[in-house]
Structure formats: C-alpha cells, structure tokens
Amino acid sequence: MSDPRVHQADAELEAPSTRHQSQWRATVSALLANRLAVFGLVMLTALVLTALFADLLIRQPINAQNLADRFAPPSSQYWFGTDDLGRDVFSRVVVGARVSLQVGVVSVGISLVAGTLIGLWAGYRGGWIDTVWMRAMDVLFAFPVILLAIALVAVLGPSLRNTMIAVGIVFTPIFARVVRGSVLSVREELHVRAVRSLGASDRRIILRHVLPNVAAPIIVQASLSLAFAILTEAALSYIGVGVQPPDPAWGYMLSDAQRFQRQGWWLSVFPGAAIFLSVMAFNLLGDGLRDALDPKQRSVIESRGVE
Amino acid sequence: MSDPLLQVDDLHVHFPAGGRAVGGKRNPVRAVDGISFSIERGRTLGLVGESGCGKSTTGLSILRLVEPTSGTVTFDGTDLGNLGRKDLRRFRRRAAMIFQDPYASLDPRRTVGDAIGEALDIHDLHQGRQARATRVAELLERVGLHPDTGSRYPHEFSGGQRQRVGIARALAVEPDFLVCDEPIAALDVSIQAQVLNLLAELQDELQLTYLFIAHDLAAVQHVSDRIAVMYLGRIVEEGDRRDVITDPQHPYTRALLSAVPVPDPVAERQRSRVELVGDVPSPMNPPSGCRFRTRCPRVFEACGRIDPDLIPVGGGEGSVGGGHTAACLLHGEVGQPVERSEHPDANEIEAGLDGALPNR
Numbered sequence: 001m002s003d004p005r006v007h008q009a010d011a012e013l014e015a016p017s018t019r020h021q022s023q024w025r026a027t028v029s030a031l032l033a034n035r036l037a038v039f040g041l042v043m044l045t046a047l048v049l050t051a052l053f054a055d056l057l058i059r060q061p062i063n064a065q066n067l068a069d070r071f072a073p074p075s076s077q078y079w080f081g082t083d084d085l086g087r088d089v090f091s092r093v094v095v096g097a098r099v100s101l102q103v104g105v106v107s108v109g110i111s112l113v114a115g116t117l118i119g120l121w122a123g124y125r126g127g128w129i130d131t132v133w134m135r136a137m138d139v140l141f142a143f144p145v146i147l148l149a150i151a152l153v154a155v156l157g158p159s160l161r162n163t164m165i166a167v168g169i170v171f172t173p174i175f176a177r178v179v180r181g182s183v184l185s186v187r188e189e190l191h192v193r194a195v196r197s198l199g200a201s202d203r204r205i206i207l208r209h210v211l212p213n214v215a216a217p218i219i220v221q222a223s224l225s226l227a228f229a230i231l232t233e234a235a236l237s238y239i240g241v242g243v244q245p246p247d248p249a250w251g252y253m254l255s256d257a258q259r260f261q262r263q264g265w266w267l268s269v270f271p272g273a274a275i276f277l278s279v280m281a282f283n284l285l286g287d288g289l290r291d292a293l294d295p296k297q298r299s300v301i302e303s304r305g306v307e
Numbered sequence: 308m309s310d311p312l313l314q315v316d317d318l319h320v321h322f323p324a325g326g327r328a329v330g331g332k333r334n335p336v337r338a339v340d341g342i343s344f345s346i347e348r349g350r351t352l353g354l355v356g357e358s359g360c361g362k363s364t365t366g367l368s369i370l371r372l373v374e375p376t377s378g379t380v381t382f383d384g385t386d387l388g389n390l391g392r393k394d395l396r397r398f399r400r401r402a403a404m405i406f407q408d409p410y411a412s413l414d415p416r417r418t419v420g421d422a423i424g425e426a427l428d429i430h431d432l433h434q435g436r437q438a439r440a441t442r443v444a445e446l447l448e449r450v451g452l453h454p455d456t457g458s459r460y461p462h463e464f465s466g467g468q469r470q471r472v473g474i475a476r477a478l479a480v481e482p483d484f485l486v487c488d489e490p491i492a493a494l495d496v497s498i499q500a501q502v503l504n505l506l507a508e509l510q511d512e513l514q515l516t517y518l519f520i521a522h523d524l525a526a527v528q529h530v531s532d533r534i535a536v537m538y539l540g541r542i543v544e545e546g547d548r549r550d551v552i553t554d555p556q557h558p559y560t561r562a563l564l565s566a567v568p569v570p571d572p573v574a575e576r577q578r579s580r581v582e583l584v585g586d587v588p589s590p591m592n593p594p595s596g597c598r599f600r601t602r603c604p605r606v607f608e609a610c611g612r613i614d615p616d617l618i619p620v621g622g623g624e625g626s627v628g629g630g631h632t633a634a635c636l637l638h639g640e641v642g643q644p645v646e647r648s649e650h651p652d653a654n655e656i657e658a659g660l661d662g663a664l665p666n667r
Contacts, residue, residue, distance in 0.1 A: 190411035194473075197370055198426045198480055199399030208425075212416060 030292035037288020043281035051098040058091035063246050071263045081266035083256065092248035093270050099249045100278060103164050103233040104226045110168025112222055115175020120214075122176070123183030124206055134180065137173035145170050145228070146235055158241045166236075167229050178221050182214035189213075216293035223286035227279040234275050250275050311345035311381075312484060312516045313369070318342050318378035320361070320368045324591055334591045338364040340540035341378070346484075346533075351510065351517040353531030353548070355524055355563065359587055361540040362520045363407075366486040369518065370402055371395060382484070400430050403477035407489035409469035413461040419472045420457025423447070426479035446475040451505060467498035474505065484516045491526055503530055525567045528552050536560045539598045540590055542617065546631030556620040556633035558603050597636065609636055 031037050050057065059079070060066075066086035074081045080089035122133040140148070152166035186192060192209050200209075236242030237251025245252065250271040257267035321335035339361040346352045356362045367373040369380050371387060380387045382398065390398055406412035413422055420443045426432075433439040444454035450471040461469055470490060477485055487506065491499040507530060509515060521527045527534055528548060535545040536559060544557040555561045562581040569575045583602045588594055594601050600610040617632040 190406055190408055191414040193372060194404070194406055194412045194476070195414075195425065195429075197372055197399060197404040198429055198476070199396040200425070200429050201396070204429065209414065213414075 027292045031288050034288040034291060036284045037292075040281040040284030040288065043277060044285060047097055047101065047278050047281065050094055051101045054094045054098050057094050058088070060088040060091050062091045062095050062248055063087065071260070073264065074266055080270040081264055083253075083267055084260050084263070089253075089266060089270055092253060093250070093274050096248045096250045096253065096271065096274065097278070099160070099243055099247065100230045100233060100275075103160070103167065103243075104229040104282075106164040107167035107229045107233075108171065108222055108225045110165065111171035111175050111225065112218065114168070115172045115177075116179050116218060118172070118176040119179025119181075120183055120206060120210065123180035124187060124202070124210065130180070133176070137176045140169070141173040141177075143170075145232060149232055149236055150239070150241055153236060153241045158244060160243050160247070163233055163236055163242045167232050170232070171225050171229065174225060175218065175221060178217050179214055182217050183210055186210050186213045220286055220290040220293060223282055223289055227282035227286070230275065230282070231279055310348050312348040312383055313518070314345040314379075314381040315365075315369065316343050316379045316381070318365065318368065318380065319376040320364050320373060321376045337540050337590045337593065339368065339375075340590075340593070342537070342540070342542045343378075344535055344542065344545060346516055346518060348483075348516055349510070349514050350532040351519050351530055353524075353527030353534040354518060354520045354537060355527050355534060356522065356537035357587055358522060359590070360537045361590070362522075362537050363488050365537070366404065366488050366518060366520050370399065370404055370486060372404075396429075400480045401482055402484040402486070403480055403482040404486045404488060405470070405473050405477050405490045408493050409466055409473055410461075410493075412473055413469060415461055418458050418460055419464070419469075420447075420459075422461075422472065423457070423476045423479050426476050430480055432479070432481070442479070446479055447472075449478065449509075450475045451501075465498075466494050467502060470494060470498075470502055471505065474502075474509070478509070478513075482515070485518070487517055487519045489520055489522065492522065499526065506530060523567065524552070524563050536563065539587060539593055541598060541634065543599065543635070544620075544631075544633040545617065546633075550631040554631075556631070556638055557599075557635045558605050558637075559599050560633075562604075597634075599635075605637060607636075 031041075064087065066082065068086065069078070069082050070084060070086045072078050072082040072086070078088055078090065080093060083089055083092075118133050118137065122130040143151075149163075149166045149170050152169060153162055156162035156165060187210060192205060195205060195209055233242055233249070234251030234254070237249040238255045240252065240255070242251055243249035253271040254268055254275075257264075257271070260267055318339055319337070319341055320339040321337050323335055342361075342365065344352060354362045354365065364373060368375045369387075371390070375388070382402065385398070387395075387398060413419065417425075420440070423443045423446055424433075424439050427439055427442060433442055440457070443457050447456055448454045452468060452471050452475070456464075461472070464472065470493075473490075490506070491502050494502060503526065506517070506519075510517060517530070519527060519530055524534070531548050533546065534548050534551040535542050536551070536557065537543070538559050544551060544555065544560045551560060552564065555564055558581070562583050565578070565581045569578065581604060583604075585602050588598070588601055594611075596612050596614055597603070597606075597610040598614075600606045603610065613636060615634040615636050617634045618638060619630050620633045620638045
C-alpha cells in the first residue's frame with residue numbers, strides 16, 4: 001500500500017463485543033476469593049454487631065459490683081469470670097468493644113480527612129507548599145507513635161475524646177504520605193493531562209480524576225490504621241492516660257488484671273484476646289483489600305487486557 | 308495570503324535539572340531552545356524529529372500544559388503568555404490535543420462516553436443529560452465508531468478505536484486548532500492510515516489547523532502542508548512539504564529521509580543511505596556551534612564555532628506560505644549569498660568541505 005490515504009476505515013466500525021465487568025464487582029470477587037480476608041471480615045462484622053448491640057448482650061450492668069463473687073472463674077453465670085470487685089468481665093469486654101471501635105473509627109476518621117487533604121494539597125500543588133507540609137509531617141512522623149500520643153494526651157488532659165484526637169493527629173502523617181505519593185504519580189498520568197488540556201479546572205481534576213485514583217491506597221491504609229489505632233488506644237488506656245475508669249476499656253482492664261495475675265487468669269486473657277482478635281481482623285482485611293485493589297496490578301491487567 | 312492562526316516566536320522551554328536540591332547550579336535541560344514557526348489557518352505543519360528533540364514539549368508548551376521559559380505564542384492575534392486562568396480555559400476550548408498513547412490518555416475507570424462528555428461538561432456545551440448523550444453519540448459516529456459504544460470502557464477498545472475516542476474528545480470542545488502529538492506512533496501500521504485519513508477528513512470538514520508531531524517523515528509527509536525538522540531543541544529545516552521531501556537541504560533531514568523505507572525493493576536496494584552514528588547529545592550541554600555536528604556526516608572545522616541560523620535555501624518556491632529554510636553552514640552561499648565580509652569563515656568553510664567529505 002503505497003498511499004495511506006486509501007480509505008479502509010470500515011474495518012474498525014463495528015462495536016466491540018466484550019461485556020463490561022465493573023471494577024467494583026471485580027474488587028469484591030477478588031476479596032471474597034481471599035480466605036484470610038473473609039475471615040477478617042467475618043470477625044469484624046461480629047465485632048461491629050457486638051458494639052452496636054452491647055446493651056442487649058451484657059449480662060449485668062457493667063459497673064455492678066458483686067463482692068461476694070470476687071474472682072469467680074468463668075462459669076455459666078459469669079462467662080468470662082469476674083474481677084476484683086466482682087464485676088462481670090464478659091459484659092465489660094462487650095462494652096469495651098464499643099470504646100475500642102469508637103476510638104478507632106473517630107481517630108482514623110480524623111487522620112484520614114486531615115491526611116488526605118494535606119496529601120492532596122501538597123502533592124497537587126508541589127513546590128514550597130509541598131515542602132512545608134511534608135517536612136511538618138516528617139517531624140510528626142519522627143516521634144514514636146505511643147510517645148507522641150502520650151505527649152498529646154498529657155497536654156490535652158486524659159479523656160476518651162482527647163485520646164481520639166491524639167491518635168488522630170499521630171496517624172495523620174501516614175495518610176498524608178500515602179496520598180501525596182499517589183497524587184504525585186496520578187497527577188502526571190496522561191489521562192489527567194488530557195483532561196487539563198481540555199480546560200478542566202483544578203477542582204474538577206482533583207475531585208473527579210485524582211481522588212478516585214488514590215482512593216484504593218486510602219481505603220487500605222484506613223483499614224490497617226484502624227488496627228493500630230485500637231492498639232494505641234489500648235496502650236494509652238493501659239498506662240492510664242486513655243479512657244478513664246470506671247468506663248470499661250480493654251487496655252486498662254489489662255493493666256488492672258496485671259495486679260491480680262495469681263487470682264484469675266481470665267482477667268487478662270479475655271480483654272487481651274479481644275484486642276488481639278480485632279487488631280488481627282483489621283489487618284487481615286487490610287491486606288486482603290490491598291491485594292484486591294492494588295492499582296498497579298489491576299490497571300495493567302485492565303488497560304492492556306487486549307494484548 | 309499570510310494569515311497565521313498560530314505564531315511561535317523564539318520559544319524556549321528549559322527544565323531545571325534534577326539531582327541537587329540546595330545550592331550548586333546545574334545547566335537546565337534545554338528541551339526547546341529558541342524555535343519560531345507559524346501555521347496558517349486550515350493548514351498542517353508537520354514537526355519531525357527524534358525522540359527527545361523537544362517536539363512534544365513544543366506542543367505541550369503551546370497549550371501551556373508546560374510553561375514556556377521565554378518566547379511568545381500568539382494564537383489568532385492573542386498572546387497566550389498573558390492569559391489569566393479564565394482566559395486560558397477559554398483558549399483551551401479553541402485548541403485541543405491528541406496524545407500519542409491511546410492507552411494512557413483515557414482514564415481506565417471511566418466509560419468513553421463519560422470521557423467525551425466531560426469535555427462538554429467542562430465548557431457547558433450541552434443542556435441536560437439527553438443532549439449530552441446525543442452529542443456524545445454524534446461525536447463517536449463522526450470519528451467512525453458505533454454511536455452506542457459510549458457506555459463501554461477503554462479496555463474494550465483496540466488501539467485504533469481508542470485513538471478515535473481521543474479524537475472525538477478533542478473535537479468535543481469544537482476547537483480550531485489541534486496539536487496531534489504522534490497520534491499514530493503507537494498504532495499498528497494497518498490502522499495508521501485510517502487514523503491519518505480520519506484526521507485529513509476532519510480537517511477538510513471542520514477547517515481545522517493542525518500541528519502534527521511525529522518522529523518519522525513517512526507519516527508527516529502525507530498530512531502536512533509544511534514540514535519543520537527539529538533537532539535538539541532547534542528547528543534545522545523548514546519548508547513546503549514538497550521542497551523538504553524532494554530537495555532536503557540539511558544533512559539531518561537527509562538522514563531522516565533515508566530512513567523512510569521505499570516500497571520498491573529494487574530502488575530500496577540501490578539507493579544510498581545516510582546513517583547516523585551515536586546518540587543525540589544531552590540537551591543539558593549541547594555541542595558548541597552547530598548542534599548536529601557531532602553526528603553529521605559532512606561536518607567540517609567551522610561547524611564547531613558557528614551556530615548556524617535558519618537561512619533561505621533551495622530553488623523551490625514554496626507553494627504554500629513562504630520559503631524553504633535550513634540551518635547549515637553548507638548553505639551559506641547557496642540560497643541567499645552570504646557576504647564574505649560579514650561571514651569571516653566562508654573561506655574556511657570551503658577549505659573544510661574538501662577535506663571533510665570523503666570520510667564516510
């Protein structure tokens with residue numbers, strides 16, 4: 001063919017025949033194929049239901065003392081035994097789930113919103129805005145998590161609310177970094193540049209093109225951070241700067257139990273197991289989500305699927 | 308006769324070289340280093356050059372997707388350098404871009420109808436969902452795709468079809484001017500011709516003006532009215548399509564032309580080839596004098612000292628908008644005689660020619 005102007009466009013005219021499988025559905029099926037992730041999901045569902053219906057599940061008022069039954073071992077009456085004041089450990093663990101989840105969700109919510117905004121702003125704008133914000137995040141990041149949280153609570157005063165604020169601040173740099181890194185690469189992608197060449201505003205580009213493309217790492221990070229937030233709250237409560245007695249929290253139930261190791265193993269085992277299981281559940285789900293959402297693997301398979 | 312839609316004057320685009328954060332100046336990357344050209348309304352300028360010569364950067368900086376370092380770009384009488392944010396968006400409605408990689412230029416998460424429709428959304432070019440869908444279907448049909456394919460995702464299309472989607476998206480804003488950045492380089496040869504034909508049809512129909520960027524002359528010569536050849540951030544030859552193809556004056560253009568295969572096997576075997584050795588020098592540190600001298604088969608002594616300007620060359624009177632120019636010392640006397648008094652090296656040039664030629 002010497003002259004490329006020969007007309008033969010019809011070869012491409014007919015519509016492609018493959019069916020669209022939505023990305024959402026693909027993600028869900030990838031997640032459900034992962035047994036560990038499903039296990040995590042099931043445990044989390046149980047945890048959430050426990051927290052929601054704690055009032056129906058408890059067998060005694062959580063602060064009801066029954067001194068006659070101090071240190072009662074697990075039995076049909078006291079499923080998880082009783083503590084040094086004769087309070088029902090089962091009921092306290094159940095209500096503690098509510099505290100742990102609340103701290104996790106609220107503090108991760110704070111760090112997710114703050115970190116995402118900072119990451120989007122710094123990554124999209126670049127230049128000195130990027131430098132200033134990310135150096136500030138580095139400073140926060142340089143402190144050990146627990147130490148920084150203790151310092152913040154010490155300044156704000158120990159309470160449930162301040163614990164959530166402190167944990168939220170401590171985790172903000174993680175989100176800011178994850179988001180900024182993704183934004184830096186997405187911003188330079190050709191399809192984003194193409195939209196800008198059409199005259200799209202920064203707002204439109206950020207909301208409709210950058211944010212959806214960085215959503216996957218944010219979701220994964222949120223899931224993993226929930227585990228660490230619960231752990232951090234437990235640690236803070238354990239050393240007495242988190243949730244204040246008599247409200248039940250797993251962390252300080254553990255620290256109480258330490259004093260009565262000899263009198264009752266159940267005092268430490270059940271709250272400890274609750275922390276362990278919920279942290280593991282979030283971690284398993286987070287890992288599963290990361291595998292299911294991995295933007296690199298997925299987009300390569302999707303966009304080059306033809307070849 | 309001369310009615311340029313786009314006029315580029317002494318455009319420079321330099322990028323800071325990475326590596327050192329604080330202190331210590333490094334030479335910037337001179338991606339585009341002083342180029343000028345103009346494109347007349349309804350015409351096509353083909354911009355040709357190797358990878359890394361700055362041709363894509365030129366296209367991006369015209370649309371201000373990359374900020375020029377200096378120089379002016381005038382579009383339909385307006386200096387684009389002074390546009391504020393609002394005016395810039397308005398300008399981007401009149402000038403659109405088609406990208407090289409039809410895989411990467413569409414968001415894999417959104418349907419092609421949405422991608423095209425977004426161009427309409429950005430400039431409020433439709434009233435209501437129904438009108439938007441109708442217009443999207445119209446655009447899809449215009450570029451040779453089935454009007455019902457708007458609900459599909461990019462991965463369901465072949466490369467050629469995706470490029471058609473990219474063209475439809477560019478057309479959605481009803482532009483006067485299109486930068487086509489290697490629109491066929493990523494496509495199969497059999498598809499290339501179809502896309503070229505589509506672009507040609509659209510040009511006739513919609514009176515579009517094109518800047519057509521490509522790395523080989525084969526593609527460009529069929530769609531261009533004029534051709535500019537770029538090397539290391541500079542234009543080394545520019546002229547009417549026929550003049551540049553049939554009577555190339557710069558050694559680099561000749562080398563590019565000899566890389567275009569000739570369909571006749573006998574002729575292909577017999578013709579002499581100009582093969583270039585080595586790589587393109589770093590745009591951070593271009594050679595002194597003529598930038599092409601490190602690879603030029605006809606280099607001589609003066610090339611290291613004199614940086615040649617574009618001067619009129621060849622006998623061909625350009626049929627479309629002006630003459631034929633090349634930036635090479637070999638043509639110091641051919642087109643427009645250079646006064647010997649103003650050109651102190653003319654004698655050396657002649658002396659150098661004798662010695663330099665037989666080497667290859």
